[in-house]
Amino acid sequence: MIRSATPDDVPEIHAMVRELAEYEKALPEARATVDQLREALFGERPAAFAHMAVDDEDGSPLGFALWFLNFSTWRGVHGIYLEDLYVRPARRGGGHGKALLTELARICVERGYERLEWSVLNWNEPSIAFYRSLGARPQDEWTVYRLTDEALTTLGATKEGSR
Template sequence: MDKTDVTFRTAGREDTGLILDFIKKLADYEHMTEDVVATEELLREWIFDKKKAEVLFAVAEGQEVGFALFFHNFSTFLGRAGIYLEDLFVLEDKRGRGYGRALLAQLARIATMRGCGRLEWSCLDWNEPSIEFYLSLGAEQMKEWSGYRLAGDTLRRAAEL
């Protein structure tokens, strides 16, 4: 892929259905389809009304071929914001053409332009193709850190402590 073969655009409210479609395709790839409870209404509220996340599309030949959903986090050690990449997905028939690399490069440019100190994300342990891809970019695997989560009932119980 030549760099001129892909452009990027920020999602707007009118893209909510497309965002949900990408999320469902990602969930299918990750064998987590049953975990998707997002709706267009929820996405519109949290992404566009409350402005808690942003979505970037990679566009090639007039078609959205990939997406990245991200938001700002904050590093107390760096004393500045960073970008956390929640999801990156390229359509199956468009993989291997450099669109994922282009999306990550665009996110790195956004982080740099905004003065962010880092770009971070998580990857499922079994997803070897993605892990190899990230390592090929020079990404550092954070082996000394483990992710933790409170969600659903455990989140509600923690709120009652």
């Protein structure tokens, strides 16, 4: 079963974020706290949204999708950027990841959004094969760039940026 996340789900979402970071060999980079996630998802001005895959019988969390709106200047409408899609290893292969993506695609269609986008690590062949099986295609002509930590702080402190 897929449902919208609730504030009570935040500790489990946090735990799964950490599980995902460990799988992606980046656990030290996963510094978000439960409180930060709660604020982002359910604060006064939510910046992100989440859906849960839960067991039909006991409601236990099996996976989650955390996403936010983006905007295409070329299409003139919003889209969804999927930040994280995760299904616990013991429950993979049961259709939960597809069900989560199906729900996000449904939201896009219902709201007139024209894109559902996400990133995947180049070495994550099982996920790449899964996404391709759904009809998703890589955007090979684009390279993601990111500023974080010292580089972000340095650029943000530059006087030229305040004009």
